[in-house]
Amino acid sequence: MLILKTILTMTEGKMMVSNKxxxxxVVLCCLFACNEKKPSxxxxxxxxxxxxxxxxxxxxxxxxxxxxxxxxxxxxxIALDSHISIEREFGDIMGDSINEKxxxxxxxxxNIDTSEYLTLVFFPGNTKNAFSRFVISKFETRPINRRLSxxxxxxxxxxxxxxxxxxxTELEEIKGRGYLKTQxxxxxxxxxSVTSDINSPFYRxxxxxIYSAIYRFxxxxxxxxxxxxxxx
Numbered sequence: 001m002l003i004l005k006t007i008l009t010m011t012e013g014k015m016m017v018s019n020k021x022x023x024x025x026v027v028l029c030c031l032f033a034c035n036e037k038k039p040s041x042x043x044x045x046x047x048x049x050x051x052x053x054x055x056x057x058x059x060x061x062x063x064x065x066x067x068x069x070x071x072x073x074x075x076x077x078i079a080l081d082s083h084i085s086i087e088r089e090f091g092d093i094m095g096d097s098i099n100e101k102x103x104x105x106x107x108x109x110x111n112i113d114t115s116e117y118l119t120l121v122f123f124p125g126n127t128k129n130a131f132s133r134f135v136i137s138k139f140e141t142r143p144i145n146r147r148l149s150x151x152x153x154x155x156x157x158x159x160x161x162x163x164x165x166x167x168x169t170e171l172e173e174i175k176g177r178g179y180l181k182t183q184x185x186x187x188x189x190x191x192x193s194v195t196s197d198i199n200s201p202f203y204r205x206x207x208x209x210i211y212s213a214i215y216r217f218x219x220x221x222x223x224x225x226x227x228x229x230x231x232x
Contacts, residue, residue, distance in 0.1 A: 067176040069194065075156055099146070106120065106122070107147075108147065115139050116164055117138075133227070135226040160174050171222065195209055196210075208232060211227075
């Protein structure tokens with residue numbers, strides 16, 4: 001009996017030691033596994049961030065090619081069909097005088113360094129000093145013997161950053177590719193047209209249904225552009 005008890009006691013002791021060793025091994029394995037998971041988790045997170053960044057980059061590239069055309073409505077703090085913007089900057093420029101071209105009243109403005117000029121076109125029946133179409137051209141093409149006023153603008157740039165000198169690619173990145181392309185002499189002409197729904201905010205604001213923007217390029221440089229409403 002004494003020998004049997006001694007054997008059982010030794011066996012139990014070995015089992016306890018084995019259990020302790022097993023427990024230690026399990027704990028070490030868990031710790032090792034946890035440490036191994038951290039880098040793996042970090043890699044997944046990094047990949048997710050990379051995918052999001054890559055997607056944003058792709059979207060910006062695609063956006064430049066498929067962006068919906070948004071009309072420009074101002075240049076150099078002058079807004080389409082806004083007599084307030086004209087009178088705030090220049091006063092009553094129309095007065096009682098008539099400066100007609102093709103049946104419309106037109107007024108000319110230069111930028112600071114006289115490298116560009118702006119033509120404001122007034123449609124009959126409009127509010128006085130409210131102009132419905134803007135044309136931006138190189139200064140050397142200006143009409144002779146026409147009164148020319150001066151602005152404080154260094155560059156005639158629209159709110160979407162359209163200005164003389166940009167490339168066709170830059171135009172497409174801003175305005176998209178929903179244009180009609182034509183050729184005239186040495187010029188490539190890109191025309192965008194918008195017909196406003198009578199229930200749209202754009203129509204309710206201006207009460208004119210047809211808006212167009214025309215961009216004339218020579219040697220891949222924008223040399224003249226115009227935008228605004230067509231005479232109803």
